Amino acid sequence: MASFSDDLDQFRSEVAAFIAEKCPQKLRDMPANERTICWGGKRFNFSCDEQRIWMENAAEVGLTAPRWPTEYGGAGLSRAQEKIFREEMAKANAPSPLESFGLWMLGPALLAFGTHEQKLKYLPEITNGRVRWCQGYSEPGAGSDLASVQTRAEDKGDHWVVNGSKIWTSYANKADWIFALVRTDREAPKHKGISFMLIDMEAEGVSTKPIKLISGASPFCETFFDNVTVPKTDDEGNSRIVGELNRGWDVAKHLLTHEREMIGGGGSGAAGGILGSRSLGAFIDTLDETLMDDPVIRSQTMELEIDTLAMGMTLERYKDMAKQGGVGHASAMLKYAGTELNKRRYEVLMSITGSEGVEWDGEHGSLAPEWLRTKANSIEGGTSEVMLDILSKRVLELPSS
Amino acid sequence: MASFSDDLDQFRSEVAAFIAEKCPQKLRDMPANERTICWGGKRFNFSCDEQRIWMENAAEVGLTAPRWPTEYGGAGLSRAQEKIFREEMAKANAPSPLESFGLWMLGPALLAFGTHEQKLKYLPEITNGRVRWCQGYSEPGAGSDLASVQTRAEDKGDHWVVNGSKIWTSYANKADWIFALVRTDREAPKHKGISFMLIDMEAEGVSTKPIKLISGASPFCETFFDNVTVPKTDDEGNSRIVGELNRGWDVAKHLLTHEREMIGGGGSGAAGGILGSRSLGAFIDTLDETLMDDPVIRSQTMELEIDTLAMGMTLERYKDMAKQGGVGHASAMLKYAGTELNKRRYEVLMSITGSEGVEWDGEHGSLAPEWLRTKANSIEGGTSEVMLDILSKRVLELPSS
Amino acid sequence: MVTSLVPTEDEVMLRDAARGFLQESSPVSAFRANRDAGRTYDSGLWKEMAQMGWTGVLLPEDAGGSDMGHRAAGILSEEMGEVLAASPFISTAVMAATALKGAANDRLTGIADGSSIYALAVDEGPKHAPLRTGLKAEKSGNAFRLSGRKVFVADGAAATRVLVLARTAGSPGEAEGLTLFDLDADRAGLSRSAKHTIDERDHAQLDFDAVEATGDDVVGEVDGGMAALATALKAGQAALSAELLGVSAGAFGMTTGYLKERKQFGRTIGSFQALQHRAAHLFSEIEITASAIANAGRMMDESPEDAEIAVSIAKARATQTAKLAVSEGVQMHGGIGMTDEFDMGFFMKRARVGAEWLGDYGYHAARVAAARSF
């Protein structure tokens, strides 16, 4: 495994050279979109051979998980180094070598709550792109009330038997494993008695059904568990539960904070979607220039430009704060403000594109689904209302009723 | 006493002739402002003799209280007739002959809850402008929670002894009498045990202190009751309590609805103040015309123009609905939306006038106090929050927690 | 000053009847069935509307109409909006009927009996702008030859006839020199392509390739087409505003219903004060918009030539209120509101299309500003 210099300037040249050499030019020439994201996993269809090569090359030096420790398959970089790595990838137009819920969520959970053995077993499978994970938190009918877990795991001595269903399990139909909240003690109070369990999606009794959204097809699924047997420990003696038995809520809460920051990022300058890396103003320039003569559109666009840039600064500031000791519950602000801002942005985009924007398959074909999809941003991963509750109670310390 | 025709066309010519004859020309030539309002009362200083003459002339035929029954000093007009009367006054530039809390609030309360004898005694004194009333609802520290009345009236056989204080008693320092909520049963639950009591401001132990607002001097006072003796019945045998003993809350609730509609009217087209009867757009025209090149100001102004006109239509619609059977708790909408709209309007006015608007005594000298004063509109007479509570619980019938 | 905005007894009866009929014949589930079957509207429903006199709501009795007026048309539109009933009502029974008021009776009877479906082809770009019309009608002898493109033509694919605004003189941006033609939708050289819009209704692009028209096809005066069209557009805008009010009320009704039923964190979610206040605010917005809708209908009935500001206030308010109602609707429903299985998304999508059709918020706000001289 290559090791990188701690000196930032030197690191920058090393990593730039690495990208130049190891990320095939063909991949860097491809336009980035939803379908070119590399998710990895046993059943993943690489969009081209170069995608696989770049993933493997990056994984070899830990750069699929830049900040994870090297012993678990990461590159052990500092935040400053990671930033430089991402900057150099952007410069070289290199796509992210690997994305996955394993990298985003299960990894951080294991790093914080897993045993050394669990980390050794599960993390390298994630960083090298061999295993794809999905998340099983929400349940039909429970909505934001994540703690009202009904999916239950009955203790059968050396194994659990799991029954119930999860909703909003993104890409469950393509994932190899799921990390799920299950109730392991039905007598305990609501937030107790929940465990954070790792379940093989190939186990008998697991099935999935895709969910169609108002924006059209979606990666979301419903996932059903029908008498699924989950061994308490695997062949190497690793528990299938992360953290303590019946204390899965702690793990979940930890992860929710991560998720919030991720979704809040949607409000930053680099939102992707139809805008790509363009500003709203730049996008409008590509349309009819007389649009900006409308004072309503013009003032809304100016306001959004200001708020988007300020939100981007805030994300950076909070990341730096997190590095220096954490932001705690205030991260709920990022989720709330970022997703609400993104909704406003897309409302203006729809307004700007007028009757062309309302066509499913017109000139701005991806816009309408993206617009509708933004409406879910302020629901998934904790609704705006839940975020405001968290801020008022945990950050402002306003009294409960 | 003159009597008017029921035929609306004929009524219009009769009332136009009446105004032409009975409202002195000098009065009609005077510019209307806060200081030219005719409040009446024992200690009122008429701004000119013509003001007194017009009040007396109107009172003689009941037109100081157009819709009250003639036997109590009103003119017994229908709503359609009243509308015509007001239209003709506007045409002739005749000011309202009399305004008072007696006309707005005590009158309606007595008409709904008073005995025939109480009406005969108190109402004509109001319509002929001889007695000026003020209102004593709120108490220091109680805010919107009107039912938490602490001012108490102790039963001393043939009289009450009142102790406590009221706040936000408009013009208490100029009023002859006060109608006040007082606690007559301290054992009863919060909303019970309150009575609606009539108290002579000249009684010993009553004192007042004006309240200075952030907008400057105000008609509001604090009113103190220090062992004030209130006879249970007056010389003619009339009770000093309106409605039933300990049921004053019913009277208060009835009146609050009235007050709401009145304050909500602030959002209508005819808001008075610095705009007078001009639209926001027309006012801006009198200032620098390049202001409207700013898309932010322009779009805000357009939105306010639209909302103001729609609010005006809504007030008319609700008045007509009230006539046809009542609007019930939905009147809280008028109070909420009207006052919030007025606040937005004044924010734009302040923005439009820029550094001139922030001077206490500059070219737009009355603007800053008016702007600051609008902030109280959504507090007094029930806060916006209380209005929204009423709407959600009483109109939408959403559940209580 | 219009007559009271409170509904008359006749209007109350009309609303009750319309509501009863639509809830029976065209609940939102019917819209879903149409969508799933790829139908942009229900021709059976349209026939029933004709039988009830709805298609003739603005036509005189001697043309087979019921002559109920614009406020009545608004009440019908509002009720249709509340259940998302899709039909060419606004294009045909409101706009074409108004534009053709002075035309020969056979045109009108076709509207009244439901046999004609009209589409109004005005816009050529993504924003409503009648005066920007550039589609050319070149005069050759007594005839005209039309060439150009019209977009976002509501009911354009199903239409049997098309009212098309063309330029016979002047240049785009000018109000003069526009002529309105009433053409058979099958006329040679006219090709229509249906567009798949998010509201799953009929919107088409119309391409005119030297389409022949005669003087008989002209509605009103040559070069003076805006005279006939202006009132028709106002009528359509008033009715569409009413439909959007219905969309708002439909979404709001679903939402308050859900707030009263749904339990979370051990409580009915409607008991959360933050949601209560937002619902109450939305109620206020809907009430205020309802006044503007009623006023626009009244003005169109009583003084159509002065109705522009009333109509634009209505459309501006209705657009914003519907946007708020559907946004709050989805958000307060949470995840389920985002699923296609649930109806809320339909309201959101129709609200968006309705926001654009016949002029967006900014278009109408500018008209209000102009009418108020700023």
Place this chain on the structure above:
Amino acid sequence: MVTSLVPTEDEVMLRDAARGFLQESSPVSAFRANRDAGRTYDSGLWKEMAQMGWTGVLLPEDAGGSDMGHRAAGILSEEMGEVLAASPFISTAVMAATALKGAANDRLTGIADGSSIYALAVDEGPKHAPLRTGLKAEKSGNAFRLSGRKVFVADGAAATRVLVLARTAGSPGEAEGLTLFDLDADRAGLSRSAKHTIDERDHAQLDFDAVEATGDDVVGEVDGGMAALATALKAGQAALSAELLGVSAGAFGMTTGYLKERKQFGRTIGSFQALQHRAAHLFSEIEITASAIANAGRMMDESPEDAEIAVSIAKARATQTAKLAVSEGVQMHGGIGMTDEFDMGFFMKRARVGAEWLGDYGYHAARVAAARSF
């Protein structure tokens, strides 16, 4: 890309020290006392600021300054805003110090030691518009003669010196032909009249009646005054934004404190979810604005020539956030918030004046749009 927006250790120390000092020496009650006494600022406080090096925050050490930079000036301004400390800090220590950076040391030492109070006289109408300057400086030989009026001159009555922007060529609206003069406030022909503004601070109208100036009084180049002034204005806008963030935080702190104390309907009002959500929303707005303020300060320190967009984002956000904070502050306090006896009104009034000074929301929004090419 600027350095991290998180404060450095030095900045944390500076903030703590400033907060400690101001809470002791200049709580809001001191502002009230000044107001009641008709004092627009506290000259004793100003001297103490000089002793602590605040007046020299942007000046080099050889001019007696502490050279802490713009981010530091922002931190000081923010802390002053939080307690409504009135002083000529922004006019003098921020704007004049920036404009005179290249000037003779005696000018700068006067600022650093607190003996000079500068006012910047730019605007001539109710809206901030430096280029619209029409005040004439006519050249006669080596001298100039200034005639015209400046309004809304902050600290203009107390000032010992005035920086005035005058037109030496061209016409109002043009960026060229403007010259910046540095004049003694007592110079013959210059009359100053104090205006009573709602924030009870020093704002004056300055009338120039053939005021004589020489070439020595010119700051920078004749006809090129905007070069020196532009950076000074940006510096002032950044600091004023920070002050407004402080005003927001001060009002918000009072409000959350009240929400935790005040009981109504038998409950602490801070337990009402509708108020909680509004408070949490306001918290979010303040946090986002805080990022923009920190970013503007960093940009002014690191790359002042590119700082325009950062400064305008800061001023636009700060203006809106302060407006929301004070509106919510008054509303959530209810009646007591409306009384003069209570401090909330002071925050509302200062926020309004701060919204206008050095460019309102629309002015800065337009600059952001221009910088983003639309």
